[in-house]
Amino acid sequence: MNQIKNLNYNLSFIRGATTSLGNTKVDIEDAVKELIDELIKRNEISAEKILSITFTVTRDLNACFPASIARKYNGLQNVAFLDCQQMYVPNDIKHCIRLMAVVILPLNVSQNHPYLREASKLRPDRC
Template sequence: MNCQNELTYLCALRGATTCENNSVESITSAVEELLVELVSRNNLIPDQIISITFSVTSDLDACFPASIARKNTGWEKIALLDCQQMFVKDDLPKCIRLLAYVSLPNEQIPKNPYLGKAKNLRPDR
């Protein structure tokens, strides 16, 4: 993105979702839905996305969320990373979280998607 022609700021977006099963299909569906919501709610194009870090709870190990995101058209230059969420007793099971660094227009208010059972993590959002 050419930041010299547009007034933008670096913004960290958060989001989370849950999936039903520890399967490639279930994780893929959940990650795709989360990314669609992240992009649509914030009116993003790939050039605005700098990086996304995904974390998953220890009960999800069927596939890497970043490998799902990497299949999106135009996402070749986006830095993607997976990690395991630290274990906390009574944490929300089968949860996928993300932290995305993006460039937003100055007047745009960031919108953080919390989907599925993860809505309970941030009822304020």
Template sequence: MEWRVKGIRGATTVSENSVQAIREAVTELMDELESRNQLDPDEIISVVFSVTRDLDAIFPAAIARQRPFWDNVPLLDVQQMHVEGGLERCIRFLIHVNMPAAHKKIHHPYLRGAKNLRPDWQLAPATL
């Protein structure tokens, strides 16, 4: 089987700059990512999280690292470039993952207030 490195994007927003609000949003985002894409953490090459400058209560990577089997995934947090009028309290990610070359369907989860960032990638919510 032939494999390729593919990128998965996603984003969400939080109601406030608190550990609880960020943990809830990142967990929801990661649950959506995993359920829609059937990811095996062993096949993830790396994950970069970015947050807007108004979020500093906790690192999103620290939350992701607590997920089952994510303790060996290389994770990085960075601050998103500030653009006047940009979406506030936003957490984004870019994941590089090894996938079978034939795997064509990738779901890029954009949740909450981030849904409008990429309306072309929107799907109906997953049924869990």
């Protein structure tokens, strides 16, 4: 990892989630793009300030990898990505895509965690 030379910044962890309309590449792509857009917009960050993103998906999503979509989008080709399957819990939200992003934020900026679509039920306090 590159050294952070400016001490006016913090290493921050941002959570977020959304849902896909279905288990198709197009539906997952739409959901991932919207989630990444909101992550960037709400936290006023550029691609070079995103160090890594870990995606988890519920077991009903297997048409494609969210990281393969995100990597080609919004200048994120140099970000470290990882895809994982979310632990199965009965009655969990269907078609759910969660993320945890490791980003560099200015000291005076608060994290804004995007919870979109049906995933807004997970954290109504952050919608």
